[in-house]
Amino acid sequence: MTPAVFLDRDGVINVDHGYVHTPDTFDFIDGVFDACAYFQRQGYLLVVVTNQSGIGRGLFSEAQFQQLTAWMLARFEQEGIHIDGVYHCPHHPDDGCDCRKPAPGLLRQAIREHDIDVARSLMLGDKAADMAAAAAAGVGRRILVRSGQALSHADAGQADEIWDSIREASSLTLCHPKP
Template sequence: MKSKAVFLDRDGVINHDHAYVHAIEDFEFIDGVFEACQYFTELGYKLVVVTNQSGIGRGYYDEAQFQRLTQWMCEQFNRHSIDIAGVYFCPHHPKKALPQYLRDCDCRKPKPGMLLQAIDEHDIDPTNSIMVGDKASDMKAAIAAGVATKILVRSGQEFTAEDESFADFVCDSLAQLPQKLG
């Protein structure tokens, strides 16, 4: 039987987006993120992080730094009895990147590559899954991957009506989701 998942963008959903966050000391969890993730885990959802990381491609930090931060982040979730089933990232950028990362790939959201890879590797049913992101590109990737429910979190940002039109729900943060969906 296929599992269901909540796909989470990282910056702006799990942590405050301070632009190219790559160091533990700069990583600030958004209030309520652990409680919201516990809620989804209790409902039987796998949690999967899908994050564009063009800072790697631009040379602001490297993959090893990203992996160290990711391991630390997952440990913080584990301390709250939350398992992150997988973390998928795209280091590429089509115009602003070092040569080895300069490409128009299938994994950079709004393309669905990261989600499709996770769906395949974790035997996920996208029609029974949720995408939570803070940009229209997150919603577009979810649509392209066939993810049923799209949730746009503002995280302090303002969106156009067109941006919001890609989402099924719009809220201020991940912490509001249990009340919004419950």
């Protein structure tokens, strides 16, 4: 079993401009490539888990999401980084599905499909919903980043750590998988 870094997309990988669905509105967060390369060198799988309610709201299509995802993955590959999986919830928040974070469905699917050592894994997210999904899935370390949404005291209380941005990863020595 291999540990993974679960990454929320909007607010962690890219600037959250709201319903980002085209490359011209997709701005990578400064340091994301260095951080992901660092995690990869440490032996982590890289898995994106993202709510995409813009699909369920009719703001963009599943095909547009897939096109943007292919573009994003190609950009990571250009930087020598392999993303092991991208899991998304296309549902409207009122649909009551089990894949929309804070539900753990996306993470559990990735854990099964990639034989992930969940106890040694990390979740990097910018919302309390990311932390709740990670806790429900048994993810060992939950890290809230400030590069996305404004954080409340309650949000911060759900995280094991708070970073200003994903770019902090490559400067920390404590990101090694736990034994």
